[in-house]
Amino acid sequence: MMYIKLAIPDVVLLKPKVFGDERGFFMETFRHDDFVKHCGNYQFVQDNHSSSGKGILRGLHYQHKQPQGKLVRVTKGEVFDVAVDMRANSPTFGQWVGEYLSEHNKQMMWVPPGFAHGFYVTSDMAEFQYKCTDYYAPDDEYSLLWNDPVVNVDWPLAGSLPVLSAKDTQARLFAECPYA
């Protein structure tokens, strides 16, 4: 596994070593010892899996008092995955990074606690799986508006507007969000 720090260096792109043979492929998707060395001493307590159609955008979500770090990957299809730094004392506060994650590149992204996270589905559908460092706490959850003009994420939209959940259409502007 290669661990590559992104422009916001606390966000890490993980490139697994893939062993292909006549049966298919094998790869390690998580090793605690390497993860701790490259990303920090976190423990994961919850695993999630979602499926979404083309043009769906989920996010940008974060928990404020019980922040979740997320190790995310795609097992079918492709998404553009985004992390926004919500840590007020960070030199990269309000900045974002994004990477394509797909069943083909098999990349994963480490989104630390204190970041808002979301993704946009660029393939016909996408299966998205992730590990979390804290439990889901709906009363503590916030949604940062996907197209907030200050954060200004450059989503690779395919012409039309993305499809959002009812919750995400009611998301907050960055200026109105509680910060970590």
Ligand SMILES: Cc1cn([C@H]2C[C@H](O)[C@@H](COP(=O)(O)OP(=O)(O)O[C@H]3O[C@@H](C)C(=O)[C@@H](O)[C@H]3O)O2)c(=O)[nH]c1=O
């Ligand atoms: C996230 C989550 C949702 N749920 C339930 C609540 C709701 O009825 C249903 C769908 O929830 P949501 O609409 O919040 O699902 P979704 O929009 O996929 O939310 C997720 O988005 C991505 C971008 C993230 O980063 C995640 O942390 C999470 O916020 O699933 C749980 O039971 N546990 C969970 O951990």
